[in-house]
Amino acid sequence: MKTFNEQKFIQLVLDSNPQGIFWKDKDSNFLGCNMVIAKLAGLKRPEDIVGKNDYDMPWSKEESDFFRMVDRRVMESGIPELNIEEFITNSDGETDWIRTNKVPLKDEEGNIVGILGTYEVITVQKQLELQLKKQNEILQKANDRLEQLNVDLERFSYATSHDLQEPLRTIGAFIGVIKNKYLLNLDEKGNQYIRFIEDGVSRMSNIIRNTLKYSKLGKEELDFELVNINAIIDNRLIDLNMLIEENNIDLVNEINNIQIKGNPDLLGTLFYNLILNAIKYNDNKCPEITIGYLNQTDHYLFYVKDNGKGIPEKFQDKIFEPYVRLDNNRKGLKGTGLGLSICRRIMNLHNGKIWLKSILGVGSTFFIEIPK
Ligand code: ADP
DSSP, X not given: OOOOOHHHHHHHHHHHOSSEEEEEETTSOEEEEOHHHHHHHTOSXXXXXXXXOGGGSSSOHHHHHHHHHHHHHHHHHOOOEEEEEEEEEOXXXXXXXXXXXEEEEEOTTSOEEEEXXXXXXXXXXXXXXXXXXHHHHHHHHHHHHHHHHHHHHHHHHHHHHHHHHHHHHHHHHHHHHHHHHHGGGSOHHHHHHHHHHHHHHHHHHHHHHHHHHHHHTTTSOOOOEEEEHHHXXXXXXXXXXXXXXXXXXXXXXXXXXXXXXXXXXXXXXXXXXXXXXHHHTOOOSSOEEEEEEEEOSSEEEEEEEEOSSOOOGGGTTGGGSTTOOOOOOTTOOOOOSOHHHHXXXXXXXXXXXXXEEEETTTEEEEEEEEEO
């Protein structure tokens, strides 16, 4: 192997380093550098830099002023400055973004005699960072606009639903008057038309009520308290009792004495909607519904399981969106397409989750995860 003298060897090591390395005396005159800097400065050899200062270099006056200022600061304080992001202009007139470290150079007695610097070019990295920042800003703006549009839309749907109630009440009231006063003058067809109108009015008022409920959810302050889930379900089952009996539903409620923190009215609505759906969308000859739960480490997992018609996989996420309905059910119990969206909002307000598993023709299970 070829032997080098020590000085040459050290220069070779420095030149092999991909970072630029330089050192200066106390007056910021260059004492040496590696090949990376020599190339940047348009010098043939690293030793050509000795005795020159920043103002003799291709970098701009502003860049040189800044380099000098930091040199002085490091030499006066004796404290290294690391990861300084700055610009440097090379001998071809191109400006790069660099990340520099500067440490004080000390003699054997610990006196500061100069400065040692290293740097690496970070232009590509910086450009990517800037691009990312710009894209994030665009995204944030789009997000803000979307949020505002959502707020406007909800305000609009609340206002229109609210205003629709009044004319609907008038229609309902005058249908009542027509029935009372003129029913005897109407033939069978006329009677049928009146029933159609009544049916329409009742459906529309249902949609309006649910739309108002949906757009109000989350806007009002909610009272949270310790709630007995069993009591809540029993209470709502009373309202559903007639439907359950009429449809010969075999309903099993396995929940007992579970207490969680939540809003009793909303949790009642949640279970009511899920049980009502399990009744409505069940055309099994022997319809069954099971309400159960699993006690897990930090949450309860409740479920409402039916052996009804099931939901095709591609619609399993969609049905939680407002007004999405797959079909009318055999029992003629018309829905509004808002039940599950209300459930999802209620779960958001309880920091919980709702999802389902379903097999077409076999049945559906809706899961509700609520933190303890
Ligand atoms: P609605 O029942 O008023 O139509 P929902 O938001 O409660 O509205 O449900 C949306 C749709 O999801 C329903 O129209 C129905 O097609 C489907 N669905 C909901 N629950 C079930 C279920 N247990 N079994 C089968 N389909 C269901």
